Amino acid sequence: MTTSLKKLLLGEQGLLVIFAAAFVVVSLTVPNFLTERNMLGLLQSVVTIGVVACTMMFCLASRDFDLSVGSTVAFSGMVAVMASNATGSIVLGLLAALACGAIVGLANGIVIARFRINALITTLATMQIVRGFALIASDGRAVGINDPAFYQLSLSKFLTVPTPIWVMGLFFVVFGFLLNRTVFGKNTLAIGGNPEASRLAGVDVVRMRIWIFALQGLVCAVAGVLLASRITSGQPNAATGLELSVISACVLGGVSLAGGRATMTGVVVGVLIMGIAENVMNLLNIQAFYQYVVRGLILLIAVLLDNMRSVAGRPRA
């Protein structure tokens, strides 16, 4: 009995099993949890984390790290609002935001891969630089959206589900496909698993890493636009601490910080666990201060489980 339980929890699908069990328990015990309204609210609350986690997964899987995502989300949201206010065209605003996000990512990638600067340090630096840009551009104040049509990005619904949730779902599918079914995805896992082996196999490691970071910047811009639309303004201090939530979600989902291991389903589950934990604590009126402790504990437990899993699965390692 205990061994089969252990097998189940430490197996390939262990996280999914735990998640399903937790979901059932929470649905039965927490009032108002399993309602359409709450479910949509929950999903909407994890859109930013979920979207950014898609590319963070690639970043971590290739043995890299990106701390600048929170700043990039805020900055590109700000750019979207300011550019569309200035030009009167939402499309131009969105394009400007996407371009800015991609440029930040590209810069990260070039510094890290081409000049071989540690990713942690590089993105720590760009995190501050980009946050600075957001503050400078807006003079430290929130910038309201002039054209109400901008709100529609997050207010509009398709089949009763808000657009941002569709976008997140689409990203999950697209990046899941990219990871598992394309050469790009396989190369990402390969350079994370053994960069030297990948180089010897003819993978252009430098270019791959630059691409991954550029993609990360672009995706951050999408998240930034959606966030700005939801909070109806560009906020220079938006999404602070997002990088840690996103990395937590990825690690919860079994993405290895040492690179080489990642699954999209894992990341989706990781994102949902983060969302559910927060949602449940809100429903139970648990004070926000305690939520930090709980979130940290969840992360620690997940990592410990993951460690046990890899020890159990690899006697020779």
Place this chain on the structure above:
Amino acid sequence: MTTETVLEIRNVSKHFGAVNALTAVNFRLERGEVHALCGENGAGKSTLMNVIAGVLPPSEGEVLIEGAPVKIASPAVAQSLGIGLVHQEIALCPDATIAENMFMAATNRRRSALMNYAQLERDAQAVMNRLAPIDVSQKVGDLPISSQQLVEIAKALTLDCRVLIFDEPTAALTETEAQVLFGIIRDLKARGISIIYISHRMAEVFSLCDRVTVFRDGRYVATEEIADVTPDDVVRLMVGREISQLYPDKQHSSERLGEPILSVRGLGDGARFRDVSFELRHGEILGVGGLIGSGRTEIAEGVCALRPVTQGEIRLHDKVLRLRRYSDAAKAGVVYLSEDRKGSGVFLDLSIAQNIAALDLKALTSLGLLNSRKERVLAEDLTRRLGVRMGGVDMPVSSLSGGNQQKVAIAKQLAVDPKVILMDEPTRGIDVGAKSEIHRLLRELARAGIGILVISSELPELIGLCDRVLVVREGRIAGEVSGDEMTEEAIMRLASGIGPANGTNLKASGHAA
């Protein structure tokens, strides 16, 4: 045979900082030949292969493919020119499947962005089946070392090559697996593919190859037809001097059977090794041989508590040692010198003095403060005794040559007054001169009564240096050789698990460095 040059190396040199790994070497490879490349460790064979395969750029000289000069800037370029390299070190992604690893290079050259798993696995299985019946959907990390080596070879076979380089492919293979590989190499040759074959094993070179080129100390020495030379000739070219002078005198037979310093009984860790028993006696150097991955390092780590053991007993001078962690072992006088000198043997950026003092800081501190004068005195004393050539004990270890770095690593161990030193590949990557100095040093330490255990992959080193050699195979002591029975053949037989009766079809190998 028509002589048509596929690959030519002209005056290629390669420097790493001040070290000349290759000096103006020349090399020619004809179509459809198997060309052996021989030389001692550090002779520059692997460096040249890395230049050819685009891993390292040459400092000078040119590479010609079918008469046209080419610039091989990356492994991808080499592959597109039809050059494949089977690396000596296994370079695979542990979390990817065998099939994905095998076709990583091919996948990257294809234009399509999508993976076709069904076809990938089918093709991979077809190639793999030629070597061994291994299921290609497994993850590489779950395979034992010898199978990983087969994957590495299978990977090269998937490339459409005209030149295929094997850098010591049989180091981790069993005899049967090696025979399969030789069959494949002959088959490739028949299809007009040119093979460069690097090996230390003369028997393989002489049964497989058409010509042999010898390198020594980064220079080209000679190219001969295999039919015209004997293994002894090749060895003489490789070494360039009489071999017997290389090693210090061994123990006299009268000194044999000194009392045991360290005795190990039935040691096992429940995974990598089991049932390991041996004695290390006063005054002797005990060698430990075996294939890479056979568990040699793990046994040494088990003895000094760097790795948990689940069974067995270790006695030091007849006192049972109960070690829970490495610091206990060091305190008791059993120290370990890692094979990975740069990774875990020395602190490259710290000074020589700080390195030497690292294991025994307590003895040098008073009132919790480090006495740097004492540290200096200790370091100066030990470096003088060991003959470390250096600018001063304040210089960082990174300023020293490999051989002198190794001496500092040994000095570090000597600083704690050890009774037993376990050395893992003590002379790996060290030039010939420094190597024999280290050998002499080890012999002196053994005479002085310190138990010395040397793990080595170099058979000549085991035979030349050690008084007895234990051979490890698959985590067990497969046997022991000493005195006149100590030959490369005897050690290899034990290491690869073939009995002394068969396997005589191999040509006798006088020596292989």
